[in-house]
Amino acid sequence: MGKTFKKIGAAFMSLSISRKILLATITSSFVTLALFTVTTVYRERAATRTQKTESLASIANIVASNAEAALSFNDPYTAAEYLESLERQSDIRKAVLYNAQGELFARYLRNKSQPVPALPDFQGERITAATISYALQIRIEGELIGTILLEADTRSLRRDLQDSLIAAILLLAAGTLLAAFIASRTQKFITRPLLELENLARTVSQDGDYASRAEKRYDDEVGSLVDSFNFMMESVEQRDRAIHDNNRDLESKVASRTAELRGAMKRAQAASKAKSDFLSTMSHELRTPMNAIVGMASLLMDKELDDEQQSYIKIIRSSSDTLLSLINDVLDYSKIESGNLELEEKPFNLLSCLEDAMDIVCAPRRGGNIDFAITVDPRLPAIICGDVTRLRQVIINLLSNAAKFTKEGRIWLNAKVDTVEESNSSYLTIEIHDTGIGIPEDRRHRLFQSFSQVDSSMTRRFGGTGLGLAISQRLAMAMGGMIEIESKVGVGSNFHFTIPIRSEDPDTLISYPSPCREEKAFTFRLDVADEQIKAHLADTLAIWGGSSDEEAPEVDLHILHISSHQTEYALEAARKAVESCKCKRRAFLSDPNLHEDLQKEFSDSVVPTPLHIVDLRQAAQKAIGQSSKVAAPAKKVEKPVATLLSGVKILLAEDNKLNQKVFKLIMKREGFTVDIAEDGAEAVAAAAQTRYDIIFMDFQMPVMDGLEACRIIRGKGDGFHQPWIIGFTANVESDAAPAMHAAGMNDYLPKPVKDQGIRDALRLFASKRGVQSDEN
Amino acid sequence: MDFIRWERPIEEPVTIAVIGSKRLYQQLQVVAAAKKAKGREFRIIEISETDSTEGIEVLYVGLGYKSNWQTIFEDARANSVLTVGEEDQFLEAGGLIQFSIQRNRLRFALNLDEAENYQLSLSSKLVQLAVR
Incomplete structure (x- = not known):
């Protein structure tokens, strides 16, 4: 219904x-x-x-x-x-x-x-x-x-x-x-x-x-509706016109702005390109003369010179090294600032990265008043993924910084691992403790700013551009961490940072470098003044099966740290400590300067500081009577490279006369003669004439650059004898690698070229050629 | 009684007198009793021919009183009493209503001329029913 x-x-x-x-x-x-x-x-x-x-x-x-x-x-x-x-x-x-x-x-x-x-x-x-x-x-x-x-x-x-x-x-x-x-x-x-x-x-x-209008007939409601409609039509028409006008304006504005922006972008791109061009050119131009200075200085050092001359040469050599590192810093920094920093992601040996960094920093400071110590959490993975060069750079920077501001005491690098169970992720923490002058609270924020030191007077006293920490901080951030500082004026500082680690290798440092297959208990006693270092050493030994026994009259392993750098006091202290403790095996931890004296007096093994984990392990294994499964890496007597590679034909493509000369001299000393090409085109021509085994090729050359020349040689086809091509680049770091591989180069050497680098490159060639000939 | 109007004031109940008819008297007594039961009262009396008719409304004169009619009518006229009879010449002599049997029907005749002398008026309805 x-x-x-x-x-x-x-x-x-x-x-x-x-x-x-x-x-x-x-x-x-x-x-x-x-x-x-x-x-x-x-x-x-x-x-x-x-x-x-x-x-x-x-x-x-x-x-x-x-x-x-x-x-x-x-x-x-x-x-x-x-x-x-x-x-x-x-x-x-x-x-x-x-x-x-x-x-x-x-x-x-x-x-x-x-x-x-x-x-x-x-x-x-x-x-x-x-x-x-x-x-x-x-x-x-x-x-x-x-x-x-x-x-x-x-x-x-x-x-x-x-x-x-x-x-x-x-x-x-x-x-x-x-x-x-x-x-x-x-x-x-x-x-x-x-x-x-x-x-x-x-x-x-x-x-x-919208121009048409309705006709009004009567003066009633419909009439007023017609009026309203007409009014609405009129306003729509007006608005329509206004929008139309606006749109036209807008279009022209957009067009002009777009043109402006396009121009600005082009200019910006051009500026950016100019900047990177400038940087790589500068890098090359600065490094080329440095190449000559470093090369000549090292050649001079081999000559018979009197002491005064020898010391001048040393100063030249060390100054040019410093200058080189400064140039590297500046280039690094500008690269980071322009956002071009890219980190590698490759597996590397964490322990050797840490120990190398420590060695590099402490080597020039041997015999000083600083004890260098390094402790590593044995639970850390042996191999982790990341950018080893950059990590090492950060650690070296921090260690150098610590060394720079520490007159006496100790500098201690500690690496430990933190594992977050829930996310199954691990973190590496690096701590660098020093007993230096410390940093006042109100100055700490300036530490990581570019070109800034805690006090501008510091620059005069301690030198340095103030770039090291700024670079380190940015690198640490790129790795996912952040450098933080705890410091007390007059007591010391602690720089530390934590980065996530990825490891595909389950091996930890416990079983590294040589796995201790037969776990065997032993007792040890540590005479180490620094309590923190002592605790870490004890931890490591405990993980290997040792147990600490401070009071026992006799232990298996006695580790004695001789902290004094003056020989007579050190020996005195050592004698006392030795008398107080009987042991099967004793290891002295000491500055390498005391090495001989200690060995003469006690005939025990002396482990140079900073203590490498390999050495500690050997000491422990000796104490329990295990013969080391992996013999300590015996100093390989390097055979001259020339004996490996007799009769190879070598071509150098390099436009700079000075560099030509340095290279020639180095090669002559190694026992090779070298042909020279002035540019890429000449090199291609020479390679076509003569069957060269190795071509050293500068990247940047007039007429034809090294990469182009390499591409042409590689493009010659199967019938052409393909030489082993090694590039020289002043264009530091990883940028060069992809371009080099793309062009078909086998290897590359950074400029300035040092003799050791050349020798290593030749050895690599020797080993690879063996493989190649097998294939043939 | 309903069809007659007296010019003098009449007393209730209406008195009906009977002269010379025992039978009618008795009959009227019965009717009066029946009427009384229906709420109407009549007084029925028996009088002689010489009695005064004062206080009587209706007077029935039986057969055989022709010689007395003049005195009776005289008295009735004076007292305004309706006179009813059934003997011949009753109306001519001066009576008002005379009943008669005609073709087996009881009929009555009226002496309308005399009614005035009696100071009575007879209803026209009665007149319609009357033979004459």
Whole structure:
């Protein structure tokens, strides 16, 4: 029910407005007229009925009054005569008189065949479908003397009703039609402007022509709608125009900006390229003369010179080394600053990285007042992945920094491992402790700024560009760590950083360098002044199966640290310590300067500081009577390279005369003669003429550079004798490697070229050639 | 009684007197008792031809009193008493209502001229029913 109603409602709502108006008008006028006619008909009917009833009542009363005497005197004939007089009342069909006892007294029947009704059980009127009856009791002085019943036909009544009903229906139909006619005429006044508006809106939405306007017809709501619509159209038109103008402006602006930006970008790229070009050129240009200085100095050192000359040469050599390292620092720094730093990700030996760094720093400071110590957590992986060069650089920087500001005491490098169980990741922490001058709290933040030292007066006292720590910090950050400092003025500093480590090799330092297959218990005693170092050594020995015994009169291993650098005190201290403890094996930890004296006096093994883990292990193995499985790496007597490579033909492609000369001299000393090519093109020509085994090729040369020359030689095809090509580059570090491999070079040497480097390169060639010839 | 209007004030209950008809008297007694039961009271008395008609509303004169009619009517006129009889010439002599049997129906005739003398008026309904 409700559903159908809703459906009808929805259908109505989607009709057009003109239909809605038409329908609404017709419906409302119809309803009004219908109500009106129904009411009228009903009232008419009621009135007619009342009238009829009333006339019946009055007739009954008259007849009753007339019949009183006839009833009283029991004269039915007269009464019947009275009743007969009703014949003139056409709608009265029956009239019956009953006496007081209710018996029939007199009657009038219009239709004689009709039955005589029984004494009525009601008073007044009774209306049935076809008749109206009226009953009246006749009384005299309150005494019932009879009853009269009149029955009238309602046919006329019904006919009247029918007539008025037909009239009403005709009226209703006529009214509704009239309403429809009026509505259809008037709705146009409303809908026509709306339709026009709708058509206009549709046209506008299709064509987008906001210039057209709607026509206002009347001053009603639709009229004001038309006004509003026109106003809206106008503002849209204005806005449209404004947007259009804006867009045009914007386009031209964007175009000009883009052009500007493109220009700026080109300039920036050009500047960036110029900068890196400048850097590599500078690198090359600075290194080339340095090459000559270093080379010549080392050649001079081999000559017979007096002491004074020898010391001058040493100064030249060390100064040029310092200058070289400064150049490296500056280049490094600019590379880091320009964001070109890329770290290698290759497995390397962590222990040798740490020990190498320590050796490099402490070697020039032997015989000083500083004890260098290194302790390594044996649980650290032996091989980790990363950039060994950069890690070593950071450690060397920190150690050099510590050494620079420490006059006496100790410098201690400690490496430990932290493992986070949940993430199964490990971290390497490097700590460098010194007993130097320390850094005041308020100066620490300046430490890692470029070209800054704690105090500008420091620069004068201690030297250095102030770049080392800034570079180290940035490298540490690139490795995922950060260098932090704890320091007390006058007591010392502790630089430390932690970096994540990745290791594919499960071997830890416990089993490194030579696995101790037969775990065997031994006792040891440590006479080491520094408690922290002592604890670390004890830990390491304990992991190898040792147990500390301070009080026992005899132990398997006695490690004695001679901290004093002055020989007589050191020997004195050693004697005392030796007397106090009996042992199977004793190892002295001492500065290498005391090596000979100690060995002479005690004939025990002397381990030079800083202690390498290999040496400690050997001492431990000797103490428990194990022969070292891996013999201590015997000093290999290097055979001259020339004996390995007899009769090889060598070509040097190098434009710089000085470098040519240095190279020639070095090669001559090694026992080789060398042909020279002035540039890449010459080298290619020479290689075509002569079957060279090795070509040393400078990267940067006039006419044709080394890489290009190499590519041409490699491109000559199978029939061409392919030499072993070694590149020289001043363009430090890893940038060179990919270019070199791409060009087809076998090896490369950084400039300035040192004799050891050349020897190593030749040995590599010798070993590789063996492989190559096997293949052939 | 309902169709007759006395010009003098009448006392309730209406008194009906009977002269010379024991049978009618008894009959009227029965009717009066029945009427009384319906709430209407009539007094029925028996008087002689010489008695005064004062205080009587309706007087029935039986058969055989022709000689006394004049005195009776005189008295009745004076006291405004409706006189009813059934003997011939009753109306001509001065009575008001005379009953008769005609074709087996009990009918009555009225002396409308005399009614004025009696200071009575007879209802038109009665007149309609009357024979004459």
